[in-house]
Amino acid sequence: MPGHRSTPYAILGLLRMAPMSGYEIRKELASDTEYFWSESYGQIYPALHELKAHGWARRRTAHAEGGRGRQTYAITAKGREALDRWLREPPRSSPPRNELLLKLFLADREFLDPPEIWIRQLLVDEAERLRKLRRLQDQLPRGKHRHPNLRFWLFSLEHVERQSEAAVAWCQKTLAALALLQQAQTRRRAAAHRRHLFE
Amino acid sequence: MPGHRSTPYAILGLLRMAPMSGYEIRKELASDTEYFWSESYGQIYPALHELKAHGWARRRTAHAEGGRGRQTYAITAKGREALDRWLREPPRSSPPRNELLLKLFLADREFLDPPEIWIRQLLVDEAERLRKLRRLQDQLPRGKHRHPNLRFWLFSLEHVERQSEAAVAWCQKTLAALALLQQAQTRRRAAAHRRHLFE
DNA sequence: TACACCATGTAAAATGTTACATGATTAG
């Protein structure tokens, strides 16, 4: 497994919890880890083939001859070793890319309305995310979920929660600041209009 | 300019502030926007050629015949229009990918030391980032920098600042929780050791 | 029967980083 790509390891990590199909992996990633990790089918299926080719996972074809049925993958001993090695390496952080902040940075004076709409939208989204997150945090400990390391999962969710809270607070403060700027702009324009009328 | 790639527009945005060379663009992106945006040379130079091909930027070859000298790019009227259109579109957000949180999620019970080291490191990094950020926020308003929209730049920096603060708080809380877990683990192991001795 | 969802996969395009090649200019 060359390169320092994390996709195969993310999948391997899920397989260590339980044998799974590509479709199920997708679902897990779209629910349990949606706040900090995701993969598309275009990544998952090729990665599963690689894992099999490396002997890190075993494939079992459930019912139906000819290979079209459901394919379940299980981690192997070699796979466990590889996963352990990877888990011990320090996590890599990706270069920051936040298009909203870039657009704010590049925006022109007098360009107030679009940012206001985006930030309002972000506020709605983050508030909704926080609600879902807190519901999940509540359900997790008492729920049907038996994650091998619930405690660490909760650490991860708490990180996301704090990021979301910070985003909400920023939105509120920035919307207030924008409202003041808009008032000033409106007054300036009205004054210009009056000057125009009486000239 | 096909696709919804933001690189050419980020560059165009810088060119609207002042004509610049590829090298200078790199430097701006590595200082002014380092906290929320960056580009590598491998992106910048091809993008500049595309901008020129689209008539969104004009190139002037400074001194030296033969094309090897410094190449300065300036935005054109068409470029301004394109940038304006792009700036009005809502920002796209990228799917979340945080390898630290993924590793925590995948970690095994009893696997306490590596996460502790990573989080300690993150705490150091975020604290340093906060210091630099706050120094920048202080210098910006009174400094030599005459950004066309200082106010919005500060909004962006404030977003990063709040994210950093949230990260620092999470690190501290999580380190404390980990320390408790480690103590419990040590006690468990000592007990096992005593059982072993007296058996 | 039709619709929703289960399920696997590929190809192409888009996107991005890294390493390298090349040479000029400037400060000590």
Added chain:
DNA sequence: CTAATCATGTAACATTTTACATGGTGTA
């Protein structure tokens, strides 16, 4: 003279998304 920095660029590789193709299974 030498090292650092200025400066432009390309090729190879790595990564990721998107769109498409294909068909099964359960249920109203």
